[in-house]
Amino acid sequence: MATFKIVHITKYQYNWPIKESINEIRLFPHNFDNQEVLQHQLLITTNPNLEISKDFYGNSVGNFNILEPHKEMIIESQMLVRVNHSLRIPEIDTTKVQDLELEKGNNSSLLRLCSPEVITNQKKIDSYLKKINAANISVIEIAQKCSEYIFKNFTYTKGITNIETTVDEILVHKKGVCQDFAHVLLQFLRTAGIPSRYVSGYICPNSVGFRGEGATHAWVEFYTPSQGWLGIDPTNNVWTMDNHVKLSVGRDFNECSPVKGTFKGFAKQTLSVSVSIGYEDGRQFEEVNHVKLQKISDDVQRQLDLLEYQLQLQLRQQQQQQQ
Template sequence: MAVFKIVHITKYQYNWPIKESINEIRLFPHNFDNQKVLEYHLMITNNPEVILSEDYYGNRVGNFNSFEAHSEMTIESRMLVKVNHSLKIPEIDYTKVEDLVPLYEKSIILLRLSYPEIITKQNEILSILDKIGCTDKPIIEIARQCNEYIFNNFEYTKGITNIETTVDEILEMKKGVCQDFAHLLLQLVRTAGIPARYVSGYICPNKSGFRGEGATHAWVEIYTPNQGWLGLDPTNNIWTMDNHIKLSVGRNFYDCTPVKGIFKGIAKQTLSVCVSIGYEDGHQFEEINDVQLQEVTVEFQEQLDSIELLHQQQQQ
């Protein structure tokens, strides 16, 4: 059992004031069998009203608007979470892909989570599965070997991908971070016929030195009728454990994005995310990441340049 105090701060900054910011957040940790939320607090710039709801996958979602002009917005999420599932090595389970077919007649969600994306390099996915050898193997073993394949053949490298990076690009580069490896694992296991979902959360630091620890993290859960959802972390080639804290689940990153929104105004935005994790013994870990956002269009960049030039002329 482990108890973690997590502070997640998302900070948007704009080089010119913007207005009418409309936002959606998934920053509420899950309560489930082996994870209990003891405390939770949410603080947002200008203290807007947050309307709570539940999405298709059971995640708690918050929506809020900020209509006043502003050049900065901070969203601070504080939580105290107790986790108790150790390193959960699945029990011996002989369920095979063909055994899952009856489940799809009863659950639309499981059926939805079993479809892979349509990608250009699907032949490479099939080639990987052929190397692994998925014929007549339990689904747990197929998933474990896919997890291991990613860990051994793809390099963990920060700063070369962003939230728009596709599975095709990951297959081309053979590099990426936790989000990329989670999407790749989803493509593999779903192609093999196994229902799986993307998980957004945190991996808390420990003496093992896991990759991706101390920041927002992503992994995958596969479904077996005998044991329910089982977590696999391809970034570290492990089954999920006490150090994994779940925030939200979905088909992919877009279903689980911690913060997303739109605004009115012509301004360039920057995004930084700070995650601080504290232990019961007082030890604390903090990491700050400048998030790579989608590049703006040429037309939008020209508008930004025009405003900057006009401002410089007015200052002369």
């Protein structure tokens, strides 16, 4: 059992005022048997009205709008969470992929989570599953072997991928971060026919030194009839334990992104995410990540250049009038 105080700050900044910012957040820690939410508070720029509902997967989702012009938006989520995973590893389970067919046939949501992406490098996935004889070993063994393969053959490297990076790209350069490795593991497991879902959350290892500490983290849960959803973290090649705090689940990152939205106006935006984790022994860990965003279109860039030119022109005219 472990208790963590987590502060997650998302900061958007714009070089020009924007308006009608429309946002969706999944920053509400799960409250379930192995995870108790003791406190949770959200602080958002301008204190907008927040509407909370449940999505298809049971995640709490918050929606809010900021209508007035602004050049900065900060979302701060403060939580105190107690985690208690009694089992460090799953029980012995001989369930094979073919044993899942009946459950998948009776549960459309499980069936949906079995469909892999259509990718160019699918032969690499198929080849490894054939190598480990996935058709004849247990579901748990498949997950273990695939997680170990990613851990040993992919390099944890920050700053070379973003939320738009595809599974194909990750398979080629074999570098990335936790969300990339989670997507690759999902491709393996779903190709094998195992219902699997993406998990968004945090990893809080204190002195253990796992990769991904002090930032939003991602791992995978897969389904077995006898034990339900089991979590495995390919970034660190471990089963989820007291160090993992769950926020939301979905088919992929897009379905459980902590923050996403849109706005009206022409502006360049920057995004930074900081996570601070406080441990019971008083230790504090904090990290700030500057997130790579999708490149703006040529049309938006032209509009921004025009605005910049008009501003410079106005400044020169003002200076001439003052002389």
